[in-house]
Each structure stands twice: as C-alpha cells, then as structure tokens.
Amino acid sequence: MPSDSRPPKGSSRGRRLLALALATAMLAGTALAAHASAQAMIEPERVAVTVRGAEPTQDPAAMRRIIGDAAARHGWRVTRDQPGCVTMTVASTEISATVDVFYDAGGFQIKYRTSVAMDYEVDDGRILIHPRYNKWITELGNEIRRGARNAVPQRRRSIDAGVGAPGEGPASAAGS
DSSP states (O other), X not given: OOOOOSOOXXXXXXXXXXXXXXXXXXXXXXXXXXXXHOEEOOOOOOEEOOXXXXXXXXXXXXXXXXXXXXXXXXXXXXXXXXTTEEEEEEEETTEEEEEEEEEETXXXXXXXXXXXXSOOEEETTEXXXXXXXXXXXXXXXXXXXHHHHHOOOOOOHHHHTTOSSTTOXXXXXXXX
C-alpha cells in the first residue's frame, strides 16, 4: 500500500502550513503589486520654445502667462510664484504632486519637488514614482509647448502708436 505524504484530513499542522503558505503568497503579491505600480520617473530636460512670431528676447512674462494658462487647463494650482520659477501642485483623490517650473523668455523646465502617496522611491539609483505623475507632467509640458506655439505675440508699442514701417499704422491710412 503506497504511503500518502499528505497529512490526514483535519490535521491542524497541515492547515497551519497551508495558511502560512497562503499568507506568504499574499504578502509577496501585495509587495509586488505595490512596486509594480511605480515606474521610472520622467525627468524632463529644458525645453526651448519661441512664442510664434516673437523675437528670442521676448519678455519672460509671456512664458509665465503661457505656463499659468497650461497649468489651469490641467488642474494645477500655483502655490508659489517668483520670477523665473513657478511652484504648482496637482491632486487627485488621495495623491498629489508638486513641481517647480523654471522658465525664462526662451523656454522652461519641469522639476519634481515633492509628492504625497505617489510611491516615490530611489531604487538602485533609479527614481520610481506612481505612473500618474509621469502622465501629469507629460500633459503639462505638452500643453506649455502648445501654448507657446499658438500664442500671439504682443505687438511692439511703436507699431501700435503708428510709428512703424512705411505704409503701417494710422498715418498711412490718413494719407490714402
């Protein structure tokens, strides 16, 4: 008669081993699932942009307005505003992220500042974070670029006052 290596039915030792194995598997699965939700954090490079039709030496305030408009369209809230740097936060249910957007007349760069419940972690030199962070900053960066591409530059004061090139402004209309 072959011997059965399974414990007899009702064996408390067998149930304990099974419960321990299940608990271990559940903990391992939970740890893997939590870690799997984090991904390598996108750290965008500086983006050079030019407001359509404007000279490269345009006023940095134009870039600041574009950044503010883009942020508002995607639910970001400005928490600090200094010349050359806007700090803003975005939140969804129980998670949030705060970034600094450094800017000047010719471009911008988004830098991570802090986050809440976004699984930020440095693992073997790699920065990991919740995938939603990467989505948020990608959308923000794309919207800022789109805003710069579509912005209408402010006209120079001399043209508005009628002191432009020949044939421009109110003076030429009066002579017609």
